Amino acid sequence: MVTPSTLEQMVCFQLYAASRAMTAVYRPILEPHGLTYPQLIVLVALWDNGPTTVRDLGKQLNLDSGTLSPLLKRLEAAGHVSRTRGSTDERTVVIDTTETGMRLRDELSDLPARIACAVNLTETEFHQLTHLLARFRDAIN
Incomplete structure (x- = not known):
């Protein structure tokens, strides 16, 4: 068992600090596109896998619906994604990228x-x- 003796030796601190620093690197790149980092990861998941349900997207990104739903609403309001009710079960919501959302993939290539x-x-x-x-x-x- 490794016992950290300083903050700098704590893996959890290094991951936390690295995550914050990485998000800060993305910010000026994404701002001109009107995106936040969490919105980007939603779009990347959709670009990689195509249309998916909100439930499956939440599992893939490890985000609960309380976090994911507002992200999806903002992406939909910006015209980057569409949300449609499932044809067999109206409780199911399918998320897909729009043409505008696909253009972002090219712009951020x-x-x-x-x-x-x-x-x-x-x-x-x-x-x-x-x-x-x-x-x-x-x-x-």
Whole structure:
């Protein structure tokens, strides 16, 4: 068992600080598009997987409906996503990107390169970090 003796040695603090710093890197890139980081991850999930239910989107992003619903309402109001009731069950809501939302994907296509540049990691280091964080997340879920 590793017992941290300082704040800097605490994994939880490093993850918290890194998350806040990463969000700050995204902010000036996303602001001109009228997006926040949480809205971006919703759009990326839709770009990757296509239409999905609110329930499945919440599971994928690890967001509860109290957090996800306002995000989706703002994205819909901005014209980036559409929400439609399921044809077989009206309690089911399907989320999909609109043409405007798909245009954002093209406008933000250089985002991964810009972020990699901003964090000053090599491509290998970036992939290693992503892999380790995914393992870490999976181990505690």
